[in-house]
Amino acid sequence: MDIISKIKEGLGHFSPSEEKVARLIIAQLNFAASASISELAEKAQVSHASITRLARTLGCENVRDLKFQLTQSAAIGERFNNPELVDKEKISHVYASIQEILALNAGLIEEHVVELAGAAICDTRHCLIFGVGGGSSMMAQECQNRLFRLDVLSNAHSDPMMMRMAAATVNKNDVVICLSLSGVSPDVMEAARIAKEYGAQLVAICPQSELAQMVDFHLPIKTQESDYIFKPSAARYAMMAAVDILSSEVAMRNQKRSKEKLRRLKVQLDQHRDKSANTPPADKRFPLGD
Secondary structure, eight states, rough: OOHHHHHHOOOOOOOHHHHHHHHHHHHOHHHHHOHHHHHHHHHOOOHHHHHHHHHHTOOOSSSSHHHHHHHHHHHHOOOOOOOOOOOOOOOHHHHHHHHHHHHTTTTOOOOOHHHHHHHHHHOOOOOOEEEOOOHHHHHHHHHHHHHHHHHHHHHHHSSSHHHHHHHOOOTOOOEEEESSSSSSHHHHHHHHHHHTTOEEEEEEESSSSHHHHSEEEEEEEEOOOOOOTTTTOOOHHHHHHHHHHHHHHHHTHHHHHHHHHHHHHHHHHHHHHHHHHOOSSOOTTOOOOO
């Protein structure tokens, strides 16, 4: 359990002097992380010994260990530890954050890199897509959803062991698409290294990072988090746009085959909707999916 959770769980059960220090830490984490033991004792109006006792009560080796753990918690960001309630944002702010992240990313991806990556995907026998975590794993599935309909044999994996196993089965010139909103995903990076050893070509959609440096084709994205932590991150829209850019290039390069596959999808989906919903003939502009 992290130190802040330990302190919050112990509130009301500490000794009176320990309780003062604990509540000060929760209320002013950045101060507590950087203050000396004398400053902390003076601010909480307790003795040095009270701080030492609190450290031991929390399972820390000593006050230095307590301070180290507080520093780690403070580094995560005050926005997650601030006890003050915040006002709810309006619905329009959700749309505004999406527009902002798309504007931030517009123009980052170079046309010639997309063309080279698209050509590699069109020429490959098999395309693997790796992404772990919340946003990247969902975008891996979305990337497979985009590519299979363009006559590209593809499989998305988000389980770390399956990624390693799939990476070990690649042939030369197979393509692996690596997705990471942070660019720091040890599981994706390790699977990418394995695939590269066996001759696969690597495409990455991620920020500038070590992952970006190890691939053949990098489609860069930038993330931007606000202090309002209760709204889902808009960063996934930047990744989705990059996936759409890449799949559009594949579709154009693969026009003859992809057009026929898309036509079949349209026919079958329209027939399914008409039959199951007993509705008038399907709209010609319905999305190719639901």
